[in-house]
Amino acid sequence: MALIELSGVTKSYKRDAIEIPVLDGVTISVDEGDFLGLMGPSGSGKSTLLNLLAGIDRPSRGTIRIGGTDISALSERALATWRARHIGFIFQLYNLIPVLTAFENVELPLLLTSLSKKQRRDHVMTALGIVGLGDREKHYPRQLSGGQEQRVAIARAIVTDPTLLLADEPTGDLDAKSAGEVLTLLQRLNQEYKKTIVMVTHDPHAAERASHLLHLEKGTLVEQTKVSA
Amino acid sequence: MKFLGLVLKSASRSKRRTALTMMSVAVAVFLFGALRAILDGFDAVAAASSATRIVTIRSTSMIFSMPVSHTEVIRSTPGVTDVTWANWFGGIYKDPKNFFGQFAVDPESYLRMYPEIQLTPDERKAFLDDRTGCIVGDGIAKKYGFKVGDRMTLQVGIPTYGSRDFDFTIRGVYHAGGAAVDNQSMMFHWKYADERSTPQGQIGWYVSRVDNPDRAVQVAKTIDDKFANSPYETKTDTEQAFSAQFASMLGNLNLLLGSVALAVVITTLFVAGNTMAMSVRERTTEIAVMRTLGFPAITIFLLVVGEGLVVAVVGGTAGALLSRVIVNGEALGLTGGFIPAFGVSNANVAAGLALSALIGMLAALIPASTASRLKIVDALRRVA
Numbered sequence: 001m002a003l004i005e006l007s008g009v010t011k012s013y014k015r016d017a018i019e020i021p022v023l024d025g026v027t028i029s030v031d032e033g034d035f036l037g038l039m040g041p042s043g044s045g046k047s048t049l050l051n052l053l054a055g056i057d058r059p060s061r062g063t064i065r066i067g068g069t070d071i072s073a074l075s076e077r078a079l080a081t082w083r084a085r086h087i088g089f090i091f092q093l094y095n096l097i098p099v100l101t102a103f104e105n106v107e108l109p110l111l112l113t114s115l116s117k118k119q120r121r122d123h124v125m126t127a128l129g130i131v132g133l134g135d136r137e138k139h140y141p142r143q144l145s146g147g148q149e150q151r152v153a154i155a156r157a158i159v160t161d162p163t164l165l166l167a168d169e170p171t172g173d174l175d176a177k178s179a180g181e182v183l184t185l186l187q188r189l190n191q192e193y194k195k196t197i198v199m200v201t202h203d204p205h206a207a208e209r210a211s212h213l214l215h216l217e218k219g220t221l222v223e224q225t226k227v228s229a
Numbered sequence: 230m231k232f233l234g235l236v237l238k239s240a241s242r243s244k245r246r247t248a249l250t251m252m253s254v255a256v257a258v259f260l261f262g263a264l265r266a267i268l269d270g271f272d273a274v275a276a277a278s279s280a281t282r283i284v285t286i287r288s289t290s291m292i293f294s295m296p297v298s299h300t301e302v303i304r305s306t307p308g309v310t311d312v313t314w315a316n317w318f319g320g321i322y323k324d325p326k327n328f329f330g331q332f333a334v335d336p337e338s339y340l341r342m343y344p345e346i347q348l349t350p351d352e353r354k355a356f357l358d359d360r361t362g363c364i365v366g367d368g369i370a371k372k373y374g375f376k377v378g379d380r381m382t383l384q385v386g387i388p389t390y391g392s393r394d395f396d397f398t399i400r401g402v403y404h405a406g407g408a409a410v411d412n413q414s415m416m417f418h419w420k421y422a423d424e425r426s427t428p429q430g431q432i433g434w435y436v437s438r439v440d441n442p443d444r445a446v447q448v449a450k451t452i453d454d455k456f457a458n459s460p461y462e463t464k465t466d467t468e469q470a471f472s473a474q475f476a477s478m479l480g481n482l483n484l485l486l487g488s489v490a491l492a493v494v495i496t497t498l499f500v501a502g503n504t505m506a507m508s509v510r511e512r513t514t515e516i517a518v519m520r521t522l523g524f525p526a527i528t529i530f531l532l533v534v535g536e537g538l539v540v541a542v543v544g545g546t547a548g549a550l551l552s553r554v555i556v557n558g559e560a561l562g563l564t565g566g567f568i569p570a571f572g573v574s575n576a577n578v579a580a581g582l583a584l585s586a587l588i589g590m591l592a593a594l595i596p597a598s599t600a601s602r603l604k605i606v607d608a609l610r611r612v613a
Contacts (some may be wrong), residue, residue, distance in 0.1 A: 051605075051606050054521065056520070056521050056605040056606055056609075057605070057606045076526065077525055077526070077527075080520070080523050080524065080525040080526070081523065081525070082523075083521065083522070083523040084522065084523020084524075085523070087521075087523070089521050089522070091518070091609075095514060095515070095518045097238075097515050097518070099238045099239065099241070099242050100235075100238055104234070104235075104238070108235075108519070108522060109522045109523060111231050111232060111235070112522075112523055112524065112528075117231070156522075
């Protein structure tokens with residue numbers, strides 16, 4: 001069953017009077033429980049596509065349906081509420097809040113829910129446990145390695161049990177060992193916890209972990225591959 | 230409440246910068262409290278002034294004296310039921326820094342005129358009976374440790390009173406029963422000062438009681454008319470007008486002090502606003518991340534305003550407490566006892582806190598609006 005349905009999605013940016021096309025009529029469908037890798041050269045539109053899926057950007061034309069909701073038709077406020085409930089976003093540079101501990105960073109999305117303090121604590125500790133950092137709850141980002149920071153960021157992304165996990169080059173800033181750990185974790189989230197994941201990557205090794213690959217070039221879908229297990 | 234921790238953590242991001250902003254708000258609120266205390270003090274004096282007392286001074290200025298012969302002329306004015314007088318002595322108690330008001334008064338009529346000067350019957354009698362006796366307010370008694378029976382010496386501060394020191398015996402410690410009288414002064418027998426004065430028989434100001442407050446202005450005019458075209462022309466006013474005039478010797482206080490307070494508040498607003506803007510600018514990516522996580526624009530707006538509010542109110546509370554401790558404790562000696570019941574009132578503390586909250590909110594308004602309207606993708610791209 002398709003969780004993500006993009007139909008004729010076009011995106012262009014205006015720079016002064018010039019319109020720069022980024023995505024041109026992209027139509028894709030991603031099943032629930034899939035682990036999709038988005039590949040392509042710089043400027044091919046893969047990050048833009050990820051931003052559109054996350055609801056932090058809007059298409060110029062076309063529709064985006066996720067879990068049956070046409071997110072391109074939602075108001076800003078409704079879109080924020082939808083993001084809080086359905087999207088877990090993993091950034092390349094982790095983007096943890098430096099003045100908050102690992103626990104507080106992971107708790108951040110839960111502040112938007114009606115959960116009690118104790119319930120929030122339980123959720124946060126579960127998420128930190130899944131990423132293997134249950135013992136680092138009081139550490140600040142500066143006290144963690146890059147790999148650990150990214151795992152905390154993953155815990156923050158999964159703590160609300162979102163419908164969809166989006167990762168923008170999650171291993172792009174990590175050494176090979178840490179990158180491997182993060183990819184193993186993402187794979188585990190997909191296989192064990194049945195999370196649907198869309199990951200943008202340049203790295204062929206990272207792409208191998210996905211179950212499907214989409215290749216974008218100049219804003220157009222050029223190839224769709226199924227990765228063999 | 231669950232966002233409070235987030236607000237506090239954000240505010241403590243740059244501890245030095247936050248502390249400096251807090252201090253600037255604290256100084257603004259402190260100055261506000263102190264300046265309001267001065268203005269309120271003058272207002273209280275004017276409000277507590279008796280409607281039946283009128284004050285006569287030389288028309289040129291109250292620093293010039295009048296002959297004692299004016300006494301009977303004033304007393305005989307229709308509508309005047311009683312007259313007393315006083316002189317500014319301006320002596321020095323041990324050190325010029327020990328400043329308090331000293332008045333040479335006609336004891337009996339002065340105490341009759343000012344029932345607000347509250348003494349025990351024994352103290353009153355002892356003062357009236359002793360030509361070198363004096364009474365002191367309980368404010369300066371506390372400050373200098375004066376007790377009934379103590380000896381006290383004042384050096385002469387104004388050459389009119391000669392060059393020899395004046396010795397006194399403290400015969401009473403009075404309590405001020407109204408704001409028209411302060412508790413920071415010392416009074417002694419006019420005759421004691423007069424006998425060493427050159428020339429003798431000089432009066433600083435007269436205070437008369439009128440039988441009908443509605444006629445006070447008319448009686449005042451009659452007194453002044455009596456001395457018109459004489460070498461010692463007078464200017465008579467109600468006590469309230471006299472108090473206001475006394476205060477206005479320092480200029481238009483309301484405008485002056487109000488302008489200073491406004492300038493300080495506006496400067497602080499700019500300082501706090503700039504700090505908040507810097508703080509938000511540094512966090513552009515974080516705010517974009519929070520928006521990505523689902524934080525609505527209004528929540529981001531309120532978080533930034535809340536941060537401004539916390540910083541300003543903490544600073545404001547410190548400033549208000551300081552003003553209570555320092556101004557009410559008279560540590561600064563701001564009025565030298567000239568304003569009875571001088572101090573920062575609870576209302577002014579509350580006003581100071583409200584002012585700090587206003588500074589915090591206004592300072593955060595533009596940065597909060599910028600943060601809440603941030604385009605997530607642009608903000609993330611700026612760093613990536």
